[in-house]
Every structure is written in structure tokens, then in C-alpha cells.
Amino acid sequence: MTAASSSTTSGRVVLTVAILASFVSFLDATIVNVALPAIARDLGGGLATQQWVVDAYLVTLGAFILVAGSLSDAFGRVRILRIGLLLFGAASLALAFVPNPAWLIALRAVQGVGGALLVPSSLALITARFQGAERARAIGIWTGATTVATLIGPLAGGILVDLLSWRWVFAIAVLPVIPTLMLLRRLSDEHVPGARIDVPGALLSTSGLGVLVFALIEQPRFGWDSPWVWGGGLLGLLLLAGFVWRQRVAPAPVLPLGLFRARNFWAGNLTTLFVYAGLSLNGLIVTLYLQQSAGLSATLAGLAGLPPTLVMIAFSSRVGTWAGRVGPRLFMTLGPALMAGGALLLLSVGEDFDYLTQILPGMLLFGVGLTLTVAPLTSAVLGSVTTDRSGIASAVNNAVSRVAGLLAVAVIGVVIAGSLDLAGFHLAMIVTASLMAAGSIAAAFGIRNPAQPAPDQSASST
Template identity: 40%
Template structure:
């Protein structure tokens, strides 16, 4: 996770649990608290990165791995996490994810070194890969009809509130208590969620639970994405030979993953979905758009804190308008998609997002927030708000109903993978230099280059929309969900 974001879609398959209806009153408290763990942690880590870097005297590459270690495990294992929930029960996997995340968070807070902190972030990501698919699955299995819609709406509203308040609250913790406190707040929240989760009814296995878990596919995803990230980060440090070899090794592993998925009895990624041009296009848009957003939101706090001397609290609060626009505007945009379809918003939204990145890039040298950063953040927020609901609609409309959960999982992973690769490539903009050795002008120049690169990715996603998204009949849009972790 690299900042406050919404995912295009995060909706599981629906299976009914065994147990009394009375126990469903604990579902929302448990899932809201459990889901908020990864989001709160992820949204405040970027604000805390300068403090963590100063504490350990770490390099830019280390800071990249603090973010990417988490995203690598989450992006790679989130599809397997859904299958594991189907196999062993979503309540059980949700509880395991809570415990794992709490233990990893304690490890992060007590980390004696940057290497230890990265290891614990890997464990956090693996735990979040169990929490994310289980949270909404528990809600969908506990409610039916209109009650399900209201429950998901309540869950999404709580996520939007967390999205808005997480960065400024995390920044305040960094300023007043220290960066370790952003990890120490997770175990108490997990404990309360665990208390509620124990009260949930046990759920049965799904129809496909007897199929084997796709462990080979999951392993190949971790290896290929991990080597790709390592190669990009090493190249950004100036180790071009090592970086090139790692990237070269990642390519055949990625190809082997496709072969394995094509032959698997129960693949984590159903390749048949990509036969639909709209589905392929929507996922391509997702990768590009979230790569742009992740890269921009990774570096923005560094510029605010290191160059313009904002406090961590102020840097977190700077993102508040962006978060509010996305949290409040998505419902209106969903109605717009119902009226005019997804194609036009999927072209206009990314273009507006790209314009916002250009504004941020041009204004980066100005320290004033109201004229220097707020206009660009508002435009980026409006552009993303125009983009997310149509992505949700397109993904679900282009997949058969029986594969809606798989389709949303693929799109979820695509968003995280796009951010993962983008953050790994950030070092290339610094030309092998370290943040600690760069003056304000050099950091600002790198920031401008990254913002313009993000604008290019957003514009490319609009082109992909124009070339791939067809004029489907308009269907009801599903409420977008806050990004977890």
C-alpha cells in the first residue's frame, strides 16, 4: 500500500454460513475493524518513511522495500487467500489473518534494524492477503438482498472514513510518539476484532473447496514479481548488471506462470476471463492507473517533509482533500456510469488524473499548500473518482456471474501489482543518488520527473480505454471498496 486509495473492485463469491442469524450482528464490527488494520497501516507508512529513514540511516532502496515487501506478498497471495478461505472456512482464515497481522505489527514496532522491519512487512502482507478476501466474503455470506447492500455500504463508508483520517492521524503519531507507534496501534485493534470474530458462525466450504490449491502458481507469482522488483530497485541504485539479470530472470518465470495457470485444475487466475477484450482492457487500465498513483503518493510525503519542512501531521493532512473527494464522489460517479456507460468516464477520468499529476509536478517547488499542492490533489482526486466505478462495472459486466469473485480478485491483484512495480522503479528517477545526499533542488527535479511519468501512465490508460472498452449495455454499478492494506 502506498497511500490512500480505492480499489476498482473487491467483491467475493457468496456462500451462506452455518449458524444462527443472531450472530450476524458481530460480522460488521469484526470485518470493519479487521479490514481497517491493513488500510490504516498502509496509509500512514508513507508519511512515516522519512522518520524511519532517519532512524535507521537507510537508503532509498530500503524505503522502497518497506512498501514493496508488503505489496509483493499482498499482490502475489491475495488470490490464493480467497482459495484458502474457501478450503478451510472464511471465519477461520480471517482469524488467522488477524493474529498474523498483529504479530507482524508488533515485530515492526520492535524492529532493531531496517532488515528486520522489511521481514515483518512481508509477514504483514501475507497476513493481509488472508484478511482482504475474507472480510467482504464474511459480509456477503451473512446478509442477503437489500440487507447485504446496506451492510456493504456501511463497510465501505467506514473504510472511506478511515481513508480520510488515517494519514493525518498517523502523521500526528509520528510527530508526537514516534514512527513505531503506527505499528503498535494495530494489535489492540486486532484484539477487539478477534473478540468479535470468535462470535461469528462457522462457515462451510464452497463447492470448489475440494480442488487443489494452486501453490505452484502462487510461488511463481512471488518469484517473478519479486525478481522484477529487485531488478528495478537495483537498477535504480546504479547496479545495472545485477538489475538486468534479475529482470531477465523474472520474464521466463512470468511466462511459466501463464503456462501453469492454463493447465491448472483450479488456477488462481482464470485465463479464460482475458478472452473478453473489455476485461483485459479494464485490467490494463488498472495496472497503469494504480502504478501512476502509487508512484506519486510514495514520493509526495518525502517532498513535503524533506524539502518543504512539513511536519508528518501536516503531510498526512495534505492528503485529506484527495481522500474525501474519492470517498464522497464515488457514489455520484456510480450513478453517472449507470446513465452513460463506462467507456467515456474511463477515458476522461484517467486524463483528468494525468492533468492533476502535471499540476503537482509543475508546482512542486512552491512550499505553499493552498496554491502549490491542493489544486493538483483535487484534480487527481476527481480523476480517480471518475475512473474507479466504471472500472468496477466493466470488470463485473465482462465476467460470467459464477466467476465474479475471481474477476474481482484478478482486478484487485492487478491494482496492487501496478503499484508494486511503479514504486520499485522510482529509483531510476534519482539516477542512482541517495535521498540523504541530494539537495532540495535535486529532490524537486526527481519529484517533477516522477509526476510527469505518472501523468504519462495515466494518459496511456486513457488510450487503452479508447482502444479496448466497448459500448456495453449499461448495468448497475457495484459500490467500490476502500483499498485494504
């Protein structure tokens, strides 16, 4: 295979496909939260429906994102991208016409499978087609472009909900799918001979997560003494234990447990688990509270979530450079601690609501902490493994962040006792701060800065 350049026609096509394919998945991750109150008003179901709309997507996304790499190797990256796009696009279009919550939740699960095939396959396409400095430049362009989806998602979702309908939040996701499918026809495909897929592992992880999430979401309705709750929770944990056992004996595991022998890998993923659970809990609770209790429109609620993203876009590259010089440990310790402080500042929210004094300061501090955390965290995790395993290491870290968000959303009803009033909001912020503090402690005691190269003695003596 000939390496591509981002300045050549073939390189531009590859990069455009990777950006568009990932864009739809990143957009969905941020645009749907703003539409949840409108969905609940239209279809009913209350908080449980809102949780399932998010978690049905995250269950299949978190489970199948690990399998996506194996599928790409076995069947070809272009083919898997095409399947992912078709699944995501068809599910998104169908979601715009759902008549009830049951169909909404089922189609969100299908959409999650499609989304799981998009991001890893897009990055694999870049990794396979670019080399050296061109690969770094292509990934940088891909990261910047997909970050735009995070920026415009909440605002676009709010505008669509307020001016049209929440159904357009799903329908709009179809637009990038069509040109991406057309561009894919210009790319050749490759697969790895003899590649194997751990089907039992995928089934165990998906079913285990699904059953455990069911027990957590439905606990406020059934109570802890219900067999559906304690039995579902126990079954989910047993299935997940079976998944871990399967990864120890599988010839081609989707989660190579040997990766966790590297200190920065397990410590980085433990930090990821706490930090991204806090991020998901904070993001959903703040968005819902601003609309359902503070009385903001969907558009204003979307705008309210922009400050952290703007801070991150402005300073993340600079933080990455600093962390490269001094190591990730300080940044990964300080960043989550600042986010914990930002969550505690949100405790100032009262009955007499004021965004500028009660929400904005905490959101800005949250954004500073997030900016200090993300790039060093990614660098620490990927830098802990050899280059040939960076793909699976990235997939594992991505899956950990998704599963963290999945469990955080599932447990919201338990945290706030099924009611998002002011007391429930305050309690959720305390839990968010606790998760961030745990992430800070995990980084402080777990992460080790890589050894700095020794100075060139021969150069200094000449």
C-alpha cells in the same frame, strides 16, 4: 445456510468482523507512507530502504491475495480470517521493535501475507452470509467504513510520527485485531469440499515479483551492467512467464486466464494497471517530497494528501449512479485524463514552496479524476463476468492494482536517479501523467458500454 440480515444480531456480527478485518489492511496501506522519512532517519538505508518498506508488503500481498479465495474455500473463511489477523497483528507488533532495516523488511513481507488473507476473506464472508438487497447494503456499509481508513491513515500516521515515534504507526494496527478475534468466535465456519490450492502458482508469482522488484530497486546502486540487476530482472520475468504457463494447465488456477476473454475485463484491468501505478507513484513521491525537501512535518504531509480522498467520499456514490445510466467508458476515459492534468499541475512546485498555489490545485484535480474513475472501473470489471465469478474477478482486479503499485514503487529509484530533489520530483510527475494518460487511452479504446435494455413496447402501447 440461512441468509443473514444486516439488522439482525448475527448479521451485525458478520458485518462488524468484515469491517474490522479489512480496516487494518486499508489503514496500513495509507499510514506507512507518511512514516517513511522518519524510518530512514532512524534506521538508515536511504531511498532503497523506503522502497523496500513499501514493496516487501506489496510483493506478498499482491501474490497471496489471489490465493486467499482458494484458502478460504479449502479451510473455511473464519479460519483464514483468524490466521490473517494473527499474522498481521503479530508482524505489526514486532515491527514496532525492529532494530534494523533487514528485520523491518522481513516483517513487512509477513505482514503482507496476513493482509492478503483479510480483504478477500472479509468480502467472501459478506457474500456468503447476505443475499440480494441485503448483500448490496452490507457491501455498501463495508465500503463506506473501510474508506474511513483511507481518510484517517495519512493524518493519523503524521500525528503518531510527530508526537510519539514512527514505531507507533505499526503498533496501532494491533488495536482492531483483538476485538475482531473475539467476535470471530461467535461465527460458524464453512468450507468447500474438494477445494484445491495452486501452491506452485503462488510460489512462482511470489518469487517472480520478488526477484523483479529486487532488480528494479537495487539498480541505482549496482547499475544496469550488474548481473544482480539484469540477471535478476531476466529471472523475474522468466518466473512470471512460468506463472502464466502454470495458470494454463493448473486444475485450480489462482488466476483463471479465461476471464480475460471478456473485453471489459482485460481492458478494465489494463486501465487499472496504468492508473494504480500512477496513483502509487504520485502518492509516495508527493509524501516524501513534502517532508524531505519542502520541510513539512509528517502531520502536515498527511493533511496535504486529504483533498483527493475528501472529494472521492463526497461524490463517488453520485458518479456511480451516473455511470450506471450512461456506461463506464466516458468516466474511465475522462477520469485518468484529469489525473494526468493534476500531475502536470504539480510541475509548478518550485524552490520557493507554497502549498496553496503549487500543490492544492493539482491534488484537487487529481481527486476529481480519481472520483470519476474508481466506481465506474469497478463496475466495468465486475460487470464483465457472471455473478458466480465476481469473487475471483474482484480478487484479480485487486491483485492487479497492488502489483501496479508494487512495480511503480520499485522503479522510483530508476525514474529519479536515486535522488528526490526538485528535478526528480518533476520527472516523477511527468511519469505519473504519462501513466494516467495511458490509462485514459486504454479505457477509451478498450471499454465498451453495456447495452441498454430495450424500452417496454407493450407498456408504451397501452
